[in-house]
Amino acid sequence: MQHFDLVVIGSGSGNSLIDERFEKWNIALIDRDETFGGTCLNRGCIPTKMFVLPADLAASPREAARLGIDLEYKGSDWAAIRDRIFGRIDPISAGGLDWRLRSPNVTVFRDEARFIGERTLQVGDVQISADRIVLAAGSRPRMVDVPGMDDVADRLYTSDTIMRIDERPKRLVILGGGFIASEFAHVFASLGTEVTLINRSDVMLRGADREVSEQFAHKLGQRVQLRLNQTLASFERSADGGVTVVTTDRNGIEYEYYADAVLVAVGRVRNSDSLAPAAGGVEVRPRGQIRVDAQQRTSAECVWALGDVSSDYLLKHVANAEMRTVQHNLLHPDRPVETDHRYVPYAVFSDPQVAAVGATEEQLKEWGTPYVAARQRFGDVAYGWALEDEGHFVKLLADPGSWRLLGAHIIGPQAPTLIQPLIQAMSFGLRVDEMARGQYWIHPALPEVVENALLGLLSAQQHREHVK
Numbered sequence: 532m533q534h535f536d537l538v539v540i541g542s543g544s545g546n547s548l549i550d551e552r553f554e555k556w557n558i559a560l561i562d563r564d565e566t567f568g569g570t571c572l573n574r575g576c577i578p579t580k581m582f583v584l585p586a587d588l589a590a591s592p593r594e595a596a597r598l599g600i601d602l603e604y605k606g607s608d609w610a611a612i613r614d615r616i617f618g619r620i621d622p623i624s625a626g627g628l629d630w631r632l633r634s635p636n637v638t639v640f641r642d643e644a645r646f647i648g649e650r651t652l653q654v655g656d657v658q659i660s661a662d663r664i665v666l667a668a669g670s671r672p673r674m675v676d677v678p679g680m681d682d683v684a685d686r687l688y689t690s691d692t693i694m695r696i697d698e699r700p701k702r703l704v705i706l707g708g709g710f711i712a713s714e715f716a717h718v719f720a721s722l723g724t725e726v727t728l729i730n731r732s733d734v735m736l737r738g739a740d741r742e743v744s745e746q747f748a749h750k751l752g753q754r755v756q757l758r759l760n761q762t763l764a765s766f767e768r769s770a771d772g773g774v775t776v777v778t779t780d781r782n783g784i785e786y787e788y789y790a791d792a793v794l795v796a797v798g799r800v801r802n803s804d805s806l807a808p809a810a811g812g813v814e815v816r817p818r819g820q821i822r823v824d825a826q827q828r829t830s831a832e833c834v835w836a837l838g839d840v841s842s843d844y845l846l847k848h849v850a851n852a853e854m855r856t857v858q859h860n861l862l863h864p865d866r867p868v869e870t871d872h873r874y875v876p877y878a879v880f881s882d883p884q885v886a887a888v889g890a891t892e893e894q895l896k897e898w899g900t901p902y903v904a905a906r907q908r909f910g911d912v913a914y915g916w917a918l919e920d921e922g923h924f925v926k927l928l929a930d931p932g933s934w935r936l937l938g939a940h941i942i943g944p945q946a947p948t949l950i951q952p953l954i955q956a957m958s959f960g961l962r963v964d965e966m967a968r969g970q971y972w973i974h975p976a977l978p979e980v981v982e983n984a985l986l987g988l989l990s991a992q993q994h995r996e997h998v999k
């Protein structure tokens with residue numbers, strides 16, 4: 532049996548772990564997928580955002596018209612966009628594999644790995660063992676299970692497959708109301724597809740601050756047909772060869788939606804099941820998450836886990852942070868570090884864009900945490916005038932005692948960029964008053980909306996004190 536100093540399962544964030552500091556280690560890197568480099572590169576963050584940008588352009592005539600500019604969207608060449616995107620990504624993936632295959636201390640296995648004992652794995656036909664194992668096996672799309680699926684299998688897609696289709700569908704039903712559903716709804720609707728988004732829950736982006744998720748649904752609902760509170764019942768083959776999606780609402784009333792394709796975006800399943808973790812003494816939490824401590828250690832000695840397979844967050848920046856923790860702890864076992872999960876932000880690259888960090892107002896109420904809230908409309912700052920903005924805002928929540936931010940929620944143009952100074956303030960404990968008045972804010976740039984939200988917190992508190 533071949534023995535290694537270190538085995539890493541997963542070529543996404545797992546592959547980034549192996550840098551030059553490990554050059555003296557005998558390492559096995561294992562991935563079962565045809566493509567090398569994991570989800571973010573091949574079928575996640577990167578290609579989706581590369582589709583979002585052309586979609587933003589296709590949607591721009593709507594915005595331009597409000598500013599007196601007459602633009603026309605004449606159409607798009609889906610195949611050309613797709614080939615440009617994957618023409619860039621596929622060589623990066625292939626190059627990454629090639630480079631790894633040439634790393635003298637790394638043996639690459641392109642097969643599925645599963646535990647058959649303590650730090651012992653079956654990898655395809657071979658068995659290997661290691662002093663240390665890192666589980667970075669990620670997650671995969673969750674599939675629905677209703678009658679009629681087999682009959683329409685050729686029309687059902689997930690985020691893994693929809694970006695590579697040959698033709699953009701004329702009518703698309705998207706199942707789900709989370710990040711993936713929201714981003715693809717924007718992409719396809721902007722390019723000209725008739726999109727119906729069917730969500731089981733009664734809100735979009737269910738983890739978001741309620742005011743944000745309501746406004747997001749309102750805005751997205753102007754561009755796609757939004758159907759909330761719907762339970763998927765079955766699929767049928769339509770007379771025209773497409774798919775009939777049958778749903779019921781909370782009163783049991785049945786609805787039918789007709790589509791050329793269906794995108795299933797109803798969440799993700801962690802790939803822990805494929806690892807046979809019990810055989811390796813690796814504990815798994817109820818929803819398939821590998822249990823780890825703050826140092827990313829699993830219940831099995833010298834076995835670590837990181838990223839989607841174990842994290843509470845299915846986000847690349849979190850997978851990267853957890854990877855750096857494991858990397859450090861492998862190299863410096865005498866002075867281990869912990870992953871900082873305190874201020875994890877996210878952004879949804881839809882239209883409108885959404886970004887957030889920290890607690891929602893609903894959470895603060897539930898926890899009984901005292902807070903002050905301020906809501907600053909984009910439309911009330913100078914750059915917002917230029918945008919003729921309607922309906923976008925920054926919402927901040929702060930502790931009136933310490934004047935530290937507790938949560939920041941943005942819906943509107945450039946939200947993923949605007950949120951960054953607020954993440955920084957929370958991470959480094961900057962007070963609201965220091966942040967608002969201790970620096971210049973470029974006039975009349977869009978971050979003034981953040982400055983004004985911070986000032987809004989201060990004046991909301993002054994108002995409360997005055998009223999008392």
Ligand SMILES: Cc1cc2nc3c(=O)[nH]c(=O)nc-3n(C[C@H](O)[C@H](O)[C@H](O)COP(=O)(O)OP(=O)(O)OC[C@H]3O[C@@H](n4cnc5c(N)ncnc54)[C@H](O)[C@@H]3O)c2cc1C
Pocket residue numbers: 540541542543544545561562563564568569570571572574575576577579642643644645667668669670690711802805806837838839840844845846847848849850
């Ligand atoms: C459509 C989409 C868009 C996204 N957009 C964003 C975004 O904008 N921003 C963001 O932060 N996050 C985004 N994410 C999430 C992000 O992609 C993931 O959080 C991240 O890629 C997880 O990385 P990972 O290293 O944990 O797993 P992965 O990158 O998934 O790597 C796991 C690898 O392990 C392999 N594997 C699994 N089981 C086994 C086994 N038993 N044996 C061998 N190999 C195995 C898999 O083949 C895979 O290659 C998006 C995800 C999707 C699906």
Ligand SMILES: NC(=O)c1ccc[n+]([C@@H]2O[C@H](COP(=O)([O-])OP(=O)(O)OC[C@H]3O[C@@H](n4cnc5c(N)ncnc54)[C@H](O)[C@@H]3O)[C@@H](O)[C@H]2O)c1
Pocket residue numbers: 675706707708709710711712714729730731732735736737761762763796797798799844845846877878879880
């Ligand atoms: N921009 C980003 O950072 C980004 C982008 C895409 C994905 N991701 C990550 O990937 C994860 C998975 O994304 P996701 O959108 O698949 O999952 P999600 O958990 O965010 O949302 C799933 C949605 O599907 C709905 N749903 C569940 N079952 C359903 C059914 N049978 N019919 C209709 N709707 C149903 C739920 O109500 C929910 O709205 C996200 O949590 C996120 O962390 C991140």
